[in-house]
Each structure stands twice: as C-alpha cells, then as structure tokens.
Amino acid sequence: MPSAEILCVSWHSTLPQNTGANIRIRSLLQEYKKFHPVLLAPAPTDSGFEHVQFSSFKLPSLLNRLLPFNADIFACLGSKPFNSALQKLQQKKFIAVQCEHLWTYPLAKKLARHFQIPLLLVEHNIEATYVARVYGKPAITALVRRLEQKAIDGSDRIIVCSQIDAGLLQQEFKCKAEKIWIVPNGVYSAENNRVFGPDSLPSQLRERNFVVFLGKTSYQPNREAIEVIRNELVGRLREKGIIVAVVGGPAAADYTHIDDGFVFTGFVTEIEPYVLQAKACIAPLVSGSGTRLKILEYAGLGRPIVATSVAAEGIDLQNDTEILLRDDWAGFSEAIIEIQADDPRWKNLGQRAKKVVQQKYRWQAIAEEFELHLSQLKT
Numbered sequence: 001m002p003s004a005e006i007l008c009v010s011w012h013s014t015l016p017q018n019t020g021a022n023i024r025i026r027s028l029l030q031e032y033k034k035f036h037p038v039l040l041a042p043a044p045t046d047s048g049f050e051h052v053q054f055s056s057f058k059l060p061s062l063l064n065r066l067l068p069f070n071a072d073i074f075a076c077l078g079s080k081p082f083n084s085a086l087q088k089l090q091q092k093k094f095i096a097v098q099c100e101h102l103w104t105y106p107l108a109k110k111l112a113r114h115f116q117i118p119l120l121l122v123e124h125n126i127e128a129t130y131v132a133r134v135y136g137k138p139a140i141t142a143l144v145r146r147l148e149q150k151a152i153d154g155s156d157r158i159i160v161c162s163q164i165d166a167g168l169l170q171q172e173f174k175c176k177a178e179k180i181w182i183v184p185n186g187v188y189s190a191e192n193n194r195v196f197g198p199d200s201l202p203s204q205l206r207e208r209n210f211v212v213f214l215g216k217t218s219y220q221p222n223r224e225a226i227e228v229i230r231n232e233l234v235g236r237l238r239e240k241g242i243i244v245a246v247v248g249g250p251a252a253a254d255y256t257h258i259d260d261g262f263v264f265t266g267f268v269t270e271i272e273p274y275v276l277q278a279k280a281c282i283a284p285l286v287s288g289s290g291t292r293l294k295i296l297e298y299a300g301l302g303r304p305i306v307a308t309s310v311a312a313e314g315i316d317l318q319n320d321t322e323i324l325l326r327d328d329w330a331g332f333s334e335a336i337i338e339i340q341a342d343d344p345r346w347k348n349l350g351q352r353a354k355k356v357v358q359q360k361y362r363w364q365a366i367a368e369e370f371e372l373h374l375s376q377l378k379t
Helices: 020-032 061-066 079-089 102-115 127-135 138-154 163-173 220-238 272-277 293-300 329-340 349-360 363-378
Strands: 006-010 038-042 096-100 119-122 157-160 180-182 209-214 242-247 262-266 280-283 305-307
Touching: 006 020, 006 102, 020 038, 020 293, 020 363, 038 079, 079 102, 096 102, 102 119, 102 138, 119 138, 127 138, 127 220, 138 163, 157 163, 163 180, 209 220, 209 272, 209 293, 209 329, 220 242, 220 262, 220 280, 220 329, 242 272, 242 329, 280 293, 280 329, 293 305, 293 349, 305 329, 305 349
Parallel strands: 006 038, 006 096, 096 119, 119 157, 157 180, 209 242, 209 280, 242 262, 280 305
Antiparallel strands: none
16 A cells, blocks of 8 residues: 555545535545545545545444434544554655645644644634624634644644635634645536436426535535525516525435425535526525535536625625626515516626636646645645
C-alpha cells in the first residue's frame, strides 16, 4: 500500500453523494489525488481512496436517541480513536493533516502533533454562525464558539469556502489573514449539457410546469426552506400552474399533493433531468453558513436561479444579471413567475451564471489553487 502524503481525518462519510459536505470532501480529494496521494480516515470506507478505519468513540445508545443531531460527530473524541490511529498509521509519512469539520479537531490535532506536521482545519461552515442561525440558542452558540476558537487557534491553516467566511474568522475569532486559505465549493460543469427527454422524469411531472428545490430533506436549513415553500410560495405559484418539486431524500417520493402545487421526488440517482427540465431552480433558505452547492449545481447546468441572499452568500453571482436574489416571499414568487412567463429580462440569466461557474468554481481549478497553497506551506 503506497504511503499517503495528505492524511484527511473525517468522521463524515463521503458516500452517497447526497449532501453538500459529502460532495465537497470527495470532489476535492479526488482532485488532490492528481497532486498527492490521499489517505482518508476514519470515515466509512470509500473505494476511491486509500482508507484506514480507526476505533471510534460512541455515546450510550439512550443518549444517542435524545440528541437532535447526528451523534457520529463525537466519533473522534477521546484516547480510543487516537491510540487506534497510531497503531494503524505507524509506518506512514505525511506532509499535512487535513481536518474535516470542527468535531474532528481533537483527533486531528493529536495526529498532527505526533507526526510533527501542519494541521489544516476545514471549516465547511463557520459553525458558531450556523448554530446561531439554525438553533437560536445562545448557550449552545457560546459553547460552539469556544470550541471553534480553540480549534482555530490550534491549527496552522484554516480553510474556508468564501471571502465572507474569511472575514468572519478575522472579525469574530481574531484569526490572522495569513492563516486563512479560501478554497471555494465547486462543480463539474460541462460545456454542453446532456439531453434528457420527458421520459427521464416521473410520469407525474411530465407535461407540468415545475421548479426545483434541491437538497437533503433532513438537513435543518433545508427543512426550514421546505416550510417556506409550503407556507409562503406554493399558494402564489399554484395560481399560475407552477409546481414546486423538492428533489432529494431521505423523505420518500410523494405526489399526492401535486394538484396543490407541491411534491417530493425522494432520492434520485441523477439530478440533471429534474434541474434541466425545470422552469427555474430555487433556494429559499433562511439559515445556514458556508456556500451552498445547490446554487453552484444549478448554475453549472445553466439554469435560472431564484434565491435568498442567505442562500447565495459567498458566491460571486450578480443579482439581476446572473441570479435573482429576493428576500421577501411575494417578490420571490413573482421572480419565479416572471421566469416561467419567459420575461425577456431574464432570458440569459442561467447561461451567464454558468459562465461564472466555469471561470471560478470548477473543482479542477480549485484543487490546483489548493496545491499552490500547500506547496508554499511546505517551503
């Protein structure tokens, strides 16, 4: 087994590719492999990478059931994972430890110290901002902020998705600018889209005017957006014969309310047929942090986008030129209706967004920029 040069420490699975974190981690690692071997651990096995599984910390099952979030975030805590890692990595040589997520930091820090190599902390979100927006609990936010401050102070470099997040690190965590690398989210965007006919859609959506909201339905910011769709958008859009299709699991497919203007497709193996045949793609998010891959996926396929300012945060798309940003629900609905009615103002909205994505948000180019950062760190 070849020695790996980058040790990516993550509790988070890279498969299936149905969440933003899964897509970001796997896509970047696939591109990193063109420059350096990558060892992924202790996340569940992914045949695309050299992989080592460590023993993990587990909470009592009763406590697990009481938590409102995935208890696997605690998998890297304590001495058990570290001792297991040392046994399995003792013959390895690394140039850096890449720590995916704040919750992996305790293990990643110990490994970086043991191997005497730099620690790169990947902040998919600014966690304190995310927790404040989603949960609105000051005590929980304060706790997360303390943990995040410790991780930022203890890491050699902090990787964020956008200039906005870099600014938050400097303002709220007093992080020096030279410690921060901006490594944005990206997409694989082909010059020409694949062609799909109506038979690539479920029969219920054929011959219908619909818009798409893409996302994992159990993720809290997406759940909030789905409530906005139900309570604020569907009534306005139904009057114009427009259906909102929520594309993604784990919610099961449900077309029973299609005549009311709202459906769930459930998990789909390909998103392209839905996105390409939708009249528009939407992101009515009101919380969250980082940059949203759904916006880049929509744009990478050249589709017109209507989103809130929160949803498009950190992505370099210009309002009313490459995307329609609307933060009031009447205006949001009206923008969708205008696109559906072929308003000439928005004719090339999607193609202009695609051009920006291909210039700035391709995974291949993003990985090349990361390699430049890494080479400078090594010297």
